[in-house]
Amino acid sequence: MVRQRLLGAAALTVALATGAAAQEKVVNVYNWSDYIDESVLEEFTKETGIKVVYDVFDNQDIVETKMLAGGSGYDVVVITGPFLARQIAAGVYQPLDKSKLPNLSNMGPEVTNRVAEYDPGNEYGVDYMWGTTGIGYNVEKIKAIMPDAPVNSWDMVFKPEIVSKFKDCGVQFLDASEELIPAALKYLGKDPDSKDAADMEEAGKLLASVKPYVQKFHSSEYINALANGDICLAVGYSGDILQARNRAAEANNGVTINYVIPKEGANMWFDIMAIPKDAPNPDAAHAFMNFMMKPEVIAKSTNYVAYANGNLASQKFVDPAILADTAIYPDKETLANLFSTTPYDAKAQRVLTRVWTSVKTGM
Amino acid sequence: MAERWTQDVKPFLAKWALVAVPYLWSLLFFLAPFLIILKISLSQTAIAMPPYVPVIGSLGDFWAKLSDFTFDNYVFLTEDPLYYSAYLSSLRIALVSTILLLIVGYPIAYGMARAPKSLRNALVMAVILPFWTSFLIRVYAWIGILKPEGLITIALQSLGILGPDEQIHVYNTETAVFIGIVYSYLPFMVLPLYAALEKLDATLLEAAADLGCPPTKSFWVITFPLSLPGVIAGCFLCFIPIVGEFVIPDLLGGSETLMIGKTLWAEFFNNRDWPVSSAVAVVLLIILVVPIVIFQNQQKKA
Amino acid sequence: MIEAVGPIKRKFAPWDDPTLKPFIRFENVTKRFGDFTAVDNLTLDIYEREFFALLGPSGCGKTTLMRMLAGFEQPTEGRILLDGKDLSGIPPYKRPVNMMFQSYALFPHMTVEGNIAFGLKQEGMDTSNINTRVAEMLELVKLEKFAKRKPHQLSGGQRQRVALARSLAKRPKVLLLDEPLGALDRKLREETQFELMDIQMELGMTFLIVTHDQEEAMTVSDRIAVMNHGIIAQIGTASEIYEQPASRYVADFVGDINLIDGTVTAVDDDNVTLHCAGVDATIVAEAGAGEVAVGAEAGFAIRPEKVQISLEAPPAGTPNVLSGEVWDIGYLGDISVYRVRLAGGSIVKATVANLTRIVERPITWEDKVYLTWPADAGVILLK
C-alpha cells in the first residue's frame, strides 16, 4: 500500500525532540509516509521523555528487503498483514511483552481476530490502522458517460463492456498483484485467498481482458490524477482515494471523487506495528506501541489520515463525520463481505508475480 | 640499509602503490560485490534472514557447503520466455535510445565545439546544469509535460494545432520512455563527443576544403572519423546503463514496456527471490561485459 | 618521375611585359582582425608560371595573404582576382588553388598514401591513376617506405614532406607553400628546392612560397616580395632586392649590410657625396630610390662582401677609404667575416673568401686596416 505524496521523498527523517543529548532515550519508528498526525509524536516525547526518530517509506517490498537483510536499526515497524506473517516466519520480529502493553485492552475483538490470521495469537503485532481496497471515481464524469453505471460493483472495472467506456477519460489500477488478483478472484466467485495456480491464472485472464482500457498500473499516481480530474476511475486504497476526494474538495476544481467498497466484497488489510528482533531499544518500542493504543492518541491520527483503527475505545474520540462514513468505517453488512488474504509462499508468490507480469506486459 | 630504502625500495613501492589504486578500487567496488552476487545466484531461496541458503560464515564454511550450490536459478531463467524477452527488449530499447542520443547529441556537441571559445565553458555548464536537480524530479517533470492534459497538449491546443478535445497520447508509451532516456542521458553522450570534437584541429577541415572537398563531405571523411573515440565512449556510457534502466520505464513507460530492470525489481522485491534476481543480474553483466571485452581487444589489434 | 629540365632559368620576366595580364592580382587588399590590421591596402601582381616568394618577419601577414587567396579568409577591403575573375564568394573547395599549410594539417586518421590521394579522390580520378600519381609523389619526397604509416608515426621532416606531396599531387594551377621546407636538413632541402623548381617549370604551375630562408627565396623564385607589417616594402628579382634595396628596411632585412650615416653635401648626375662625421670620412656613391637633396640625412649601404680589406694604405687621393682596427674575425668555412672598428667606434663588416687552406691569416686581430670598395658597390639610402 502506497501512500506517498511525492516520489523521491522516500526517506524523510523527522527528528522531533529538541536538544537531543547523547544518552537520551530514543525510539526509531518506520512507518508509511503521510500516515500519522505528527503532533502525536511530540506528545509522546513530552510524556515519556523518549525522543522519536521517525522514518517513512512508501513501498513495503523495500521494507521487507531491509528487514530480511537485518540490522535495520528500527524499533517499531508498521507493516501490512501478509508481509508481517512472512517476516515473522523468517524470524524478523520479537514476541511482544504484553505486560508492558496495558492499553491492549482498548483493542476491539473484530480487528484483533482478523489480525490473528497473520499473527496467530497476536504474539508479535498490534494493529495500527486498517482499510480496504475498492473503487474511486469521478462522480460527474462517470455520470456523463454512463448515467446508469454500476458504481457499487466490480463490474465497473472488471467487465470489459463497461470499463471500455471509461478508457478515454482514464482508468488506473494499483500496481499490486496481491490486491488485484484476490479482487478478481472474488469477482469470479472464487476464494479470493486461493493460492492455486490455475485460479490465479484465471484471475489473470480476467484482468488481461480489461487491460487494454487501463491507462496505467501504479500505486500512487491515481491520488493526484483523480483529484485533478486527469482520470475518472481507479482501483485503489480507501484512504488514498479519500485523500484525493479531500484534495479535490479543497482545490474546488469542480471534481467530486467518491470511494466505494464494491458489493461483491473487497480486501480488508491491516497495517500492524511490530518490534524487530534486533531492535536497539525494545523498552522504548513497547512504550511507543502502548502510547499509540491510547484512545485519544490513535483517534487523533485517524481524524488526520482518514483511515479506520482497530481501537474500540478510541471511537468516542473519532470525528463523528469519519465514524459515520461507511467508506472508512463500513457498516456491519459491508464488513461481513470484506475478505482478507494470507501470505503467499515462495512458489505461490512466484506464480502471482508471473501472472501479474503477463497481465501488464502480455508476456 | 636506509639508503637502499630510499634508492630502490621507496620508488618501487611508490610506483606500485600508484598502479594498485585503480586495481584496489575495482576489487573493492566491483569484484567483491560481483562475487557476492554470483554466490547468491548459486544459492536457494528460504524464508529466513537473509532469505537464502546456504549462508557462508567463513572460508571453511565455503568448502563444506560447496555441494549446496546449484545452477537451478540459471536453468530457471531459460525455462520462462519472460527473461529472454526482457533481455532482448532491454537491449533493443538501449540500442534505439543510443542511436537517438547520438543523433540528438552530435549536433549539440558539434555546435558547442564550434562556438566561440569564450562561450564554450558556459555551454558545457549548460549541459551539466540539469544534473544539479534530482534525476527523479526531472523525470517526474516529464510526466507533467507528456501526460494527455500536460504541457504539450496545452501548447498545441493554444496554437490551434489540436482541437480543444484532442490530446497527445505519449505518456505511458514506449515513445515516452525514449524521450525520458534521451533527455536523461544526453550529457553522457554530449560530453565525450564534445571532448573529441573540441580537440579536432579546424585547419584539417580547411585542408580538406583546399583539396576540393565540400563541407558536408568533409564532415563524413574528416570530422566524424576523428570524433569516433568520442562516439564510442558516448555510446558505451549511454548503452550500458540504459540496458539496466528501471526508473524511466517505470515512471514514463506503459506497463507493457518490458525491461530487464523491471524484471529484476520484481524478482528482488515482489518475489523476494534473491537468488533468481542475482542470476538475472549476473547474466545481464555477462551480456554487457563480454561484447565490450571483445570490442576492446579488437581495438587494440587495430 | 619528373625529368630535370635543361639548364635552369631561361629569360623569364613577364612583369616587364606591359601586354601581359597578371594571373593573380591582389587589388588594394586589406585584412583586419578586430582593430588589428594584418594586411594593409596591399596590391600585388603575380604572373602565370611565376615562382614568387614572400619574405618578411614573423607576423607581417604572409600566411594571411595566402589564406585569403586560398579562400579561408575574406579580405576586409579590396579584392583578389585569379585569371581576371574575382574570387570573392568562391568557396575554398572550388578554387583551383592548393595550399601547403604551415602546420601541415595532415589527416591523422589516414595513412601517408591516403593523405596524398585525398585531393585526387575529390576530383573523381580513377584508382589506377591515383595510385600512379601517389607513387610519383612518394618518390619525389622520398617517402616510398612510409606509404602505409600514419602521420603520428613520422618525424617532423617526414610529415612536412607528406604535406608537400599532398598539396602537389593535384597539380593545381596555383600552389601556395607556407614554409614548405623549414623542417628539412640542409641537403634534403636543397634537393627539394630544385625538384620544386623542376616541377613548377614542367607543369607550368604558379607557385607562391613563404620562407624565412633568404637563400632559399633567392634560389627558387623569379621574384621576391619583401613584406613589412602588412605592406609590401619591395618587389623585385633576387638581385634587384639584394643589390638595389629600395629602403633601409629592405637592405637591412635581406642579407647582411653595413650602414654608415651621414649628411649629403653634393649631388651631381648619378653620384651623391655623403659626409660621414661619425667616422670622419667622405663617401661618394650612386643614389638609391628616392630624391636625394643636399643637406639631407642619408646613409651609405654596402654589403660586406663588396668591402675590400687591406693592411696597406691606399694611395693618397683614393676616394671612399675607411680605416680602423680588426675587432673580431668570424670563420665560416668558405668565407671569413672581419669586423672592423672605425674611429668613431662603429663597426663595418667585410667578408673575404677563403681561397687557400692557409691557417695563418695575413690579417689578424688588432691590425690596423684600410677598407675600400669600387665606386658602384654601395648605394645611398635616405633615412
Ligand SMILES: Nc1ncnc2c1ncn2[C@@H]1O[C@H](COP(=O)(O)OP(=O)(O)OP(=O)(O)O)[C@@H](O)[C@H]1O
Ligand atoms: N585569426 C586571427 N585573428 C587575429 N589575429 C590574427 C589572426 N590570424 C592572424 N592574425 C594576426 O595577423 C598577423 C599576421 O599573421 P600571419 O599568420 O599572416 O603572419 P606570418 O607572416 O605568416 O607570420 P609567420 O612568419 O610567423 O608565420 C599576426 O600578427 C597575427 O597575430
Ligand SMILES: [Mg+2]
Ligand atoms: Mg605564417
